[in-house]
Amino acid sequence: MDEHLILGGTGKTGRRIAERLRARNVPTRTAARHGADVRLDLGEPATWDAALAGVTAAYLVEPDLRTVRLPAFVAAAASRGVGRLVLLSAPGAVHPRHPLFAVEAAVRDSGAGWTILRPGWFAQNFTETAWRDELRAGELALPAGDGRTAFVDARDIADVAVAALTSDRLHGAALELTGPRALSFGEAVELIAAATGRAARFVDIDAETYVTRAVAAGAPPAVARIMAGVFTALREGQDPGPQDGVRQALGRPARPFEEYVAGLRG
Template sequence: MSNILILGGTGKTGRRVARRLDGARIAARTTGFDLGDPSTWALDGVTAVYLVEPDLRAEPRLPRLVTEAVAAGARRLVLLSAPRAGEEGHPLHAAERAVRGSGVGWTILHPNWFAQNFSEGPWARGIRDGVLTLPAGAGRAPFVDAEDIAEVAASALTDDRHHGQVYELTGPRAVSFGEAVGVIARAAGRKIEYADVEPEAFVERQIAYGVPENVARLLTGLLADLRDGRGADVADGVERALGRPPRSFEDFAAATSWR
């Protein structure tokens, strides 16, 4: 697997992909890789690339990497994207366009909200503190386990049957944030609550934390969509890609350490 390059190889999905592909090359800060510095890319011999943009605040960087990877011999690209990345102005729009126009085999992954956002992502602090505050109201989402995302990615990096596929990846059912927090509280054996906040107040809070306004409004808009009853649809991407149903939120919570 030494000819497979995994961007974000120490991140939420990247390290899970790497665990499934022994010997794959890990592209991360810890290995000297800098997505913003092409001199660090070391693409010689690479035939497949797992593409991740770890910083949505940055100017588009994946299109150039796609071009150089294909020129260096890559023949298979798997992009971790997002459900609304086909829209102009989305931070990953240019990356999707580059992958689709690369001239080689490609697969695009559109995961819904990660279940791991509660355990190792932006909502983990609220879970640890005992109160998760978000502008999602009573909206529901079919949270997808990052293990499922990684399994789909690993398969797409090694099997031509995924070429030209766009996989919408979700869990098996939509749950509200209140329900999700309740499942986690039972698994953790302690009290955890979900608190709703108005979207504009949430935007202002994110900007105060240093998030650029356009990114804060994009992410808040996605949560507000849930609040308005959108984004709860369950998709069949995991089953189409792997031939099995996705893992449930309850299984995710039970398998996670909530210390």
Template sequence: MQTKPILVIGATGKTGSRVATSLEAKGHVVRRGSRSAATPFDWEAPETWAPALSGARAAYVTYFPDLAFPGAVEKLESLVETAKDVGVEHLVLLSGRGEHHARLGEEVVRNSGVDFTIVRAAWFAQNFSEGYLRDPVLAGVLPMPGGVVAEPIVDVDDIADVAVAALTEHGHKGELYEVTGPRLMTFSEMAGELSRATGREIRHVPISFEEFHGNIAEAGGTFVADVFTAIARETLDGRNAHTTDGVMRALGRAPRDFADFARTAAETGAWTSAA
């Protein structure tokens, strides 16, 4: 077992928290990278990067809230240079499927001179249970743009499992794992699975991208809404309407189905209250 720590950037996020917990459960030394950590990491404070990376043998890299945010790719470039300078041996980058800026971020890591693995993920199933769509689901609606475009939505637990494998096992360096769920689903079909899991009706409500923007702006402000709406316009055009074998290639098993995610989330109380 390696004694050098693995830095998990974004250790309080959906994937980062799972990656850090799984690594610790397997006996690895983990440095949880967040603004409140003992050794803090903050994307907005470059002076925190070198101390967080120093002494780490590998790092799981996520950019919050998304690589599409202005300045994100440039910050990633600086972070990669810092990682190289302090001797980090392996970077595992979480990327977004079908996103132009995410591809630019991937190229930064590919060209860094540091060993890398890229995990390019489809849309997160946990957006319904832990993210901005939880409250609408509690209210019985699923307001989403994109019409009848199908998405191979992926369970975040699968993303974390792939990242942990890449960080701890041989054979993953230089790989690109594009990870999706096992089937294509429209938002209407997702609403049906959520209805079955929760035992109450949840309806897909088709909305325009302008309405989508308004909903996000109300919750998170105009700047956040601008970026996420741009991502939705870019990715909900059919470009991602196919499944991939990334989970199988990385883990030797099939990805989890959305129905299993919904059932497990319901059983663990994800939608029991608005708290």
């Protein structure tokens, strides 16, 4: 039977996609460097064959923007008969200097049916990344100012990905995925604090301070600088605001941030 391969199968979107596919009895194989059904390291082509064996559809995630390796994996997947590719990309990937620009091009040129997902900031970043520990300590410090963005629920991303992996309806679509309403980080933190009953606040810091702190916490300097630039763009009002990709894909509105927050109570 056709197998669906989920890269990043232990991550925020990958594990949710795998859960949904398995609930539908769709044969599903998760792949990651650790903790998944099959070990897959994009930097080790020797691990690719086992991951791709019998696969007809794949969800693709680039784990490291410093060393983009997905284009070669895409070519290998297409050569092995994978006929459907769904790529987790990013809004900025439409620009040639973005690390994912070449990945999107590889997917579009692969010869397979493809769908590209460009989600904005994940709501789950507040509870499933390093932000969680900062919030629990009472303060989230980022160089975002009062910039506003429509945080997207990872459950919506997973729902769209499953639709793209299991039908032809979204082939050839590049979908901008966001929540329905833009919030500042300060507003988001206030909503989370009210729901959880834990005191927390957002603190605006300058980009250099952010980079220094991120590197001290173990982030590679290049990644810290990239993220500082992303936050600075948000601060400067460059976020495009709510987009309609979830409704286009699913025929329903995106989940509001408040629905995500409601799940944090207790």
